[in-house]
Amino acid sequence: MPIRGRLGIRLLLAGLVCVLVLSCISALAFGPAVIPQSYVWSIVGKHLGFAMPEDWSRSQEHIVWLIRAPRVVLGALVGAGLAMVGVALQAVTRNPLADPHLLGVSSGAAFGAVLVVLYLGEFAGVFSLPLAAFLGALGSMLLVLAVARRRGQLESDRLLLAGVAVSFVLMAMVNLLLFTGDHHAAASVVFWMLGGLGGARWDVLWLPGICVVAGLFALLAMARGLNALMSGEQTAVSLGFNGKGLRLQAFICTSLLTGVLVSLSGAIGFVGLMVPHVARALVGAEHRRLIPVAALLGALFLVWVDVAARTLIAPEDLPIGIATAALGGLFFLVMLRR
Template sequence: MLAGGVVVLLASISFAVSVGAVHIPSSTVWGVIVNQIAPDTVPVTWSAGREAIVWDIRLPRALLACLVGAGLSLVGAALQSVTRNPLADPHLLGISSGGAFGAILALLHVGLVVGLLTVPLFAFVGALGATLLVLGVSRMAGASSASRLVLAGVAISFVVMACANILVFLGDPRAHHTVVFWMLGGLGLAQWSHLVYPLVVLLGCGAYFWLRSGDLNAMMIGDETASTLGIPVVRFRLTVFVVGALLTGVMVAFSGMIGFVGLMVPHIVRFLVGGDYMRVIPASALLGAIFLVWADVTARVIMAPEDMPIGIVTGLVGGLFFIWLLARRQEG
């Protein structure tokens, strides 16, 4: 199944790079990619403009969709384990709200002081700050249980979003459309030089989740069972929260706020491969990447040549999915 998923992912990337306002055949897409990796390997039968569209615009965007989809899905799967909450997702802890605060501050009040990395950098710092606030509030209140940590995250999320709305209210109204587009999610800022940051963080955090898959299985059963197996429950839960915050903060910094991916994908994965996190972790990353690539394709072509925010597509699909899931459980 994983091998088949990799094939589907490669085909999805090829299709995503092909479609758009300017249609480019898949043979040209792969020719450009091969020629960029190994120059003069294949004869050049395409124009410089099409090569720029494939290599400089569409391929980095498709790869960023893969990284963001995989990262958000991994965090959702891990949080659903340590909180034993089927509705847990990367936005649960106020991380996305912190990222939104940082991005709005950069877009409306600071400007591009460090170039194109300004918005991702400010968004990441905001997400990290919100995470530290959640951990600080939970420690101050002695909230070490899963439910208390979730409540602390929800409270911080409301506070941070209120502060972000104040920044929007005080900012230049002519720039509000840029803020709205970022808050609804978008991959239009993808560049080759930026992809290394989410890639490195995804590999590191994903490896940690996969190596601790046995502990995540135990946490699904309950704190008592995990404790009897020798797992330091409180410390492990906090570690998963921090690792998830790091991964989510980096993804949100480069893509904006994209909802429902981390909430929906782990449920579908469990239908396909079961509940063992040794399988759930890699399958979630793979399916999340495929899903977000197709969501981005839909966002680009449904109102072409306009670029619809990808968060609208994921929100619509995610909402319909959970309506179906509720109906299915009711029938059961």
């Protein structure tokens, strides 16, 4: 039975926050070079301003604080953001299988990002890659909606099929760009497209952090409207919501989130498909409860998937998109059976 009471929801959120913090710190110990948990806690405590016994080596401190800590934080932000995107897309499309990967949003973001990396360069400075990924994600989402709409109605089955078709077309265009572009740059782009958190640095985390927090508050502000859209556009209109306007706001918000996150982590699929269903099993479908719970679960999920990715074939780093695709494919088959 889902948790319903306000006190139960608050306790669940507090528990998930505590587990997430403990998981993020514990995850810093794992990797090709295993570092004792006591050293990890001391290093983190020192950088947070606490007096700690410094019995670790400088190389261990470098690995924990400069290499793994930004990676873990980025993983939590990406997991939280993609989970919120999945919740919003499943609400506005009324399709339980909606996901930024399946609806072509991730492919559009990848197309914009590859276009910048191989051809356009930093036309807007540090914002070039996120901006191009956002525009690609938004353009692909609008294209999917245009293809799926029939007689003014948006059918969930057509939407999913249109998303898969647009995703294939966009990935074909991405592959064409890679084939015709500089081969040295294309090799690094191919690895980036498989999804990974290895490029995380402290100086780039502010942008996804701001976007994820802003996206959380924006989606919470839309929560009542998302509840109404789950019951159909006519129901939303009868309750005083502008269905088309609300849907457009949700698409812009989710495209911005997906674009920024994909520009930093590559195409990580199926997080937005799996996590919302687990969150609904815990707290039901009311979006003021569902969105924050899904965000915390998504952060937890990707932190530990990243731990598995960097330890399973150590010292090699398994692209995290491979792991999420394998888990997501199995989950997708289970959903289809249901």
